[in-house]
Amino acid sequence: MSTSELPLEPNPGRPGAIRPSIAETNGRPVILSFMKDIPNIMTLMGLSSGVLGIYFALVGNFPAAIVAMLWAVLFDWYDGTVARRIPGRSNTLRSFGAKMDSLADMVSLAVCPAIILLSYGDFSPWFFPGALAIVMAGVVRLAYFDTFGVDKDGTIAGLSLDITPLSLALVFLLHSVLNPAAFVVLLYSMIVALSLLHVAPFRMHKMGGRWYYVITAYVLAMTVVYALIL
Numbered sequence: 060m061s062t063s064e065l066p067l068e069p070n071p072g073r074p075g076a077i078r079p080s081i082a083e084t085n086g087r088p089v090i091l092s093f094m095k096d097i098p099n100i101m102t103l104m105g106l107s108s109g110v111l112g113i114y115f116a117l118v119g120n121f122p123a124a125i126v127a128m129l130w131a132v133l134f135d136w137y138d139g140t141v142a143r144r145i146p147g148r149s150n151t152l153r154s155f156g157a158k159m160d161s162l163a164d165m166v167s168l169a170v171c172p173a174i175i176l177l178s179y180g181d182f183s184p185w186f187f188p189g190a191l192a193i194v195m196a197g198v199v200r201l202a203y204f205d206t207f208g209v210d211k212d213g214t215i216a217g218l219s220l221d222i223t224p225l226s227l228a229l230v231f232l233l234h235s236v237l238n239p240a241a242f243v244v245l246l247y248s249m250i251v252a253l254s255l256l257h258v259a260p261f262r263m264h265k266m267g268g269r270w271y272y273v274i275t276a277y278v279l280a281m282t283v284v285y286a287l288i289l
Contacts, residue, residue, distance in 0.1 A: 102135075102159055102160050102163050105132075105134030106167060109128060112174075113166075113174045119178060121234070122288045126282050126286070128171050128228075131171070132167070132224050132274070135163070136275075140271070164221075168197060171224070172223050176193070189247050189250045189254075190250075193223065193253065196253075196257040197257070200258055204216075216261075218253065219257075219265070223250070223253045226249060230245060
């Protein structure tokens, strides 16, 4: 969730204090003034990776699409961490970064997997329900999370949306092992199952702490593996 600090200037209300300086017009912050901070730039880099994954899926380069999508996940994990380490963030910056992060997640973690499924199915109408399922699950889940967030006990409702790209990376390793018919069934079934789990009523602990090392190592390892496949 990308919230951050923009260039700082002295706060006359409190000696020695600092506060974010945001360019304004008509009493409102200038849109691009929010792009001066590192966490928001990281969010846009994650979005760029997700869009690149969509492009590679459309041209049928699935290994490259998987790698791009995995890096979108990695940027999504770290933009919030960087933001939380920057002091002096205003509520405006927090709100803007969180909303931008959700929109980027929608593209990278829901639309990109949907396009991968559609493209692998040669855009057959039979693959549309599966693609629609993951996109709708992404919309509902992100709207729910933006409304209720993390509970006091550190749990969230349903399966985290970034599990879909991480799972797709594992499944596509079986592409050359299974026959085409079996792989299609596995891919389609997994997308539908994950869609249901994303909006399921169970609760899971939000991943953090050591999971950052696990996810980072996973993305780097998969990048190497898929680079060899390319």
